[in-house]
Amino acid sequence: MKKNLNQIRKEIDRLDEHILKLVSERGNLAKEVGKLKSDGIIYKPDREASLIARLKKINQGPLSHQSVANIFKSIISNCRALEKKLSVAFLGPLGTFSEEATIKHFGENIDAIPTNSIDEVFTQVQSDIAHYGVVPVENSTEGAISRTLDLLLTKDLNICGEIILPVHHCLISKNKSLTQIKKVYAHGQSLAQCHDWIMNNLPNVDKIAVMSNADGAKHAAKENNSAAIASIKAADLYKLNILHENIEDDSRNSTRFLVLSKQDIGISGNDKTSIVVATKNKPGAIADLVEPFAKNKVSMTKLESRPAKIGMWEYVFFIDLEGHLRDKKVKTSLQQIESRASFIKVLGSYPASNDK
16 A cells, blocks of 8 residues: 555656646746737736636546636746736735735736725726736625726726635634624625624624725734634734634625726637716616617626716716627627717726636
8 A cells, every 4th residue: 555655656746747847838938928929918818718718628627627727827827927027906905805806816926016995906007007906896795896886987997807706704803702802893895794793793893994804904903802804814914813704694795806907808708898888868768778789689797877977967887798899799789879878988898707
C-alpha cells in the first residue's frame, strides 16, 4: 500500500512539473500577444468569457465546472499581468464583498484600488486612474442599488461585464459571546438582508448603518460590546471572532456587480445589453416602448424604474436584454425604440455571467 501511495505521489509530482511547463509556455505566448496588440487593451472580456465557456463545455470532471473556471481565471490573471497589470477600483476598504467580486472576476494579480464610495469608483475609471471599476447594482433580497443606477445614467462609462456573487453574512466581534453585543455595524443593505435574524437573536441592539461592511468591521475591532455584519475574509483581516455564520435571511442571497470601463466589448456568444430610456408623456407609453422587443423576439431580463435626474421626464427605465448590440434583433429593436422614446442611452453590451 505504501509503495502504491509513493507511486501515485511521484505521478502527481510529474504532472505538476508538466503543468508548470505548460503554464510557462502560456505566459510566454501572452507576452508575445501583448507586443502584437495595436490597441493597447489588455483585458478582452468577450475573449475570456468565450474561453471559459469552451473549457466548461469540454470539462469531463472530476473537477466541477466552477472549479475549472476558478483555476483558469487565476491562470489568465497571472498571464495577463505579464502583458500589463490591470488597475481595478472597487468600493472599499479591503474586506468588502466588492473586493471579493473583483478578485472573482479579475483574479488576484491586479492593482486593487479600494475607494470610499461608489461615486469614487466611477471617478477613478473616468479619470483613467483605474482601468476598470466594480460596483454593486442589485441584490436578490433588497433590490437595486440606487446610487449605481443614478451614476450609470449621468456618467459616460460602459458596462463591460457582470459578476454574480453569493453573499453570506457573518456576525463578527472582538467579544466571544452574543450576550455581550450592544450595537451592530453594517451597510444598510446588509442590515436589511439580516433583518429577521437580528430581530430574533439581537432584538435590543443598536443597528448602525455605515459606508461598507468592512468599515463596520473596523468599528467593531476598536470597540467592546460591538459587532459587525461582514464576510469571513473581513473577520480574518480585522482579527475578529466569528460569532455566527450565514445570518442572512435568505440562503440564496446574492449580489450582482457591474464591471465599468471606457471600452466597447465584442460578441462572446452569451451576452447582455443594458439600456436606460425615458418614455414620452402619453397613455400607453410603456407598452409602446417595449413592444419592439416582443415583435423582434428579444427577451428582457430586467425592467427597473427610477426617478429621473435629468431633463424634464419624471421616470427613466433601466432595461437588460438578452443579446449583443451588434445582434440584428437587438439592433433593430433599439432603432424602433429610439423613435418612441424621449431619451435612450446604451449602457453597454457585455458577456452575461454564468454564475446564477
